[in-house]
Amino acid sequence: METPLDIIDRLGARWPKGFDLSLGRIRRLLGALGNPERRAPPVFHVAGTNGKGSTVAFLRAILEAEGLRVHADTSPHLVRYNERFRLADGPGASSFVDDDAFADALSRTEKANGDEAITLFELLTAAGFLLFAERPADALLLEVGLGGRFDSTNVIDRPAVSVITSISLDHQAYLGDTVEKIAFEKAGILKAGAPVVLSPNPDGVVAVVERVAAEIRAGSLMIGGQDWTAFEEHGRLVFQDVDGLLDLPRPRLPGSHQIVNAGTAIAAVRASGFRVGHDAFERGMERVEWPARLQRLTAGSIVDAAPEGSEIWLDGGHNPGAGEVIASAMADLEERVARPLVLIAGMLATKDPVGFFEAFAGLARRVYTVPIRGSDAARDPQALAAEARGAGVTAMATGGVAAALAHLRDTWSGPAPRILICGSLYLAGEVLADNGTPPA
Incomplete structure (x- = not known):
C-alpha cells in the first residue's frame, strides 16, 4: 500500500x-x-x-x-x-x-x-x-x-x-x-x-x-x-x-x-x-502543548552541538507581529536570568525580514542566517543577513543550523548564550527532525 x-x-x-x-x-x-x-x-x-x-x-x-x-x-x-x-x-x-x-x-x-x-x-x-x-x-x-x-x-x-x-x-x-x-x-x-x-x-x-x-x-x-x-x-x-x-x-x-x-x-x-x-x-x-512556539529544547543532537550550558529555544513565528511577541518573551527571560541572546534565523522570500528583525535590535547580540533545507522559496542567507543588518542587528550568513552552531561554539567566549532558532515553521520542523524530537 x-x-x-x-x-x-x-x-x-x-x-x-x-x-x-x-x-x-x-x-x-x-x-x-x-x-x-x-x-x-x-x-x-x-x-x-x-x-x-x-x-x-x-x-x-x-x-x-x-x-x-x-x-x-x-x-x-x-x-x-x-x-x-x-x-x-x-x-x-x-x-x-x-x-x-x-x-x-x-x-x-x-x-x-x-x-x-x-x-x-x-x-x-x-x-x-x-x-x-x-x-x-x-x-x-x-x-x-x-x-x-x-x-x-x-x-x-x-x-x-x-x-x-x-x-x-x-x-x-x-x-x-x-x-x-x-x-x-x-x-x-x-x-x-x-x-x-x-x-x-x-x-x-x-x-x-x-x-x-x-x-x-x-x-x-x-x-x-x-x-x-x-x-x-x-x-x-x-x-x-x-x-x-x-x-x-x-x-x-x-x-x-x-x-x-x-x-x-x-x-x-x-x-x-x-x-x-x-x-x-x-x-x-x-x-497544553504546542511545538515550535517558544519551545525549549533540552536534549538532542542540536542541543549537543551548541556551546556548553547554552539555552536553546525554537519558534516558528515569521512576521513582524510574531517578531514583537517573541522578542518580548526573550526580554522577559533576560530580566529573569541574564544571558546574551543569539538568533539563528531562516525565512521564506515572501516574508518581511526587516519588520521581523527590528524587534530584536538592541536585544540580540548577533544573528546567524541560514537556508531552509528542501525549500525553493527560502530567502538566500546572504540577502537575509543584509536585511538583518538593515534592521540594526549584527548578522552573518552560514550554511545551516549545524554550521551556525559550530561557528558559535568555536568563537564564543563569556557566559553561555541563549540561542533562539526562528523565522520559519519550515526551519523549525527541520530542527525538530534533526534534533530527534519530532512532535508526538
Missing part, C-alpha cells in the same frame, strides 16, 4: 502547492465525496495572523481535560503531514492520524477529484473532512490555512463558534496591505447565528469585525478587552467575562502573548455552549 507521503508527492507534482483562494473547487470535491464536512462534529473555526495555532492547542487541552473527544486540523506540519490531522482516540485522548487511515482518505480524495483542477491544500482539507466525519468526536478544532473568506476550510455553515485571533500584516499579496483589509478576509469565517470571539486587536480591526458580524447577523460577539479580559496576576492567569471570573494556573506555554491566546480559547469555550468545569480549565493550562 502506498504511504501518505507517496500519495502527497504524486499530488504535489501534479497540482500546485501554493494558494489559489476560492471555494468553488473545494465545494465540488466535497460534493463528490458525499459532503463529509456536513457530518463533522461541532466546529471551533479559528482564523488570525498570529496565535491561531496556540489558541487551538489551548482549546484541545481544555476540552480534552473535560473528557471530550476532540479532532483537530492545523497547518502547516512541522515534520510529517500526519501532524495536520489529530483524531480523537476516546474521551480526553487524541493522536495524529496513522498512515493507513491517512493514505486511505487521500486515495479516496484523489479518486473523487479525478482530473479536475485543484490545489494540494484543498485535497488535504477534503481528506481531513473524510477523517473527521468517519470517527466519532464531540468537537472539531479547525484552523484556517490562509485568510478566511476564501480559505478551503470555510465550508462550515454553522460553527459552534468562530474565533479570530491577533491580526497584523502578513500574506499581503493575498489578503491586502492594511490590517483592516486583512481583518475583512479573516471575518469571512463568521456565519449567521454563530457566536464570535475576537482577541484583543487594534480599533480598526475591531470595527471591521463588528461591521461584518452585524451585516451577516452573526451570534453574540465577544471582544477581547471589552467583553472579556485575560491577564497575569501574581503568577496566575485571571480571566473575566459577564459569566464571572476564573483564577487559573499560568499557562504552560511561555510568553505573555500566551495569556491572550489562553483567554481567547477560554472565551471561545464559554461562547460555544460546551459545558466545561473549572477543573478542566485549570488542567488545560497545565497540560
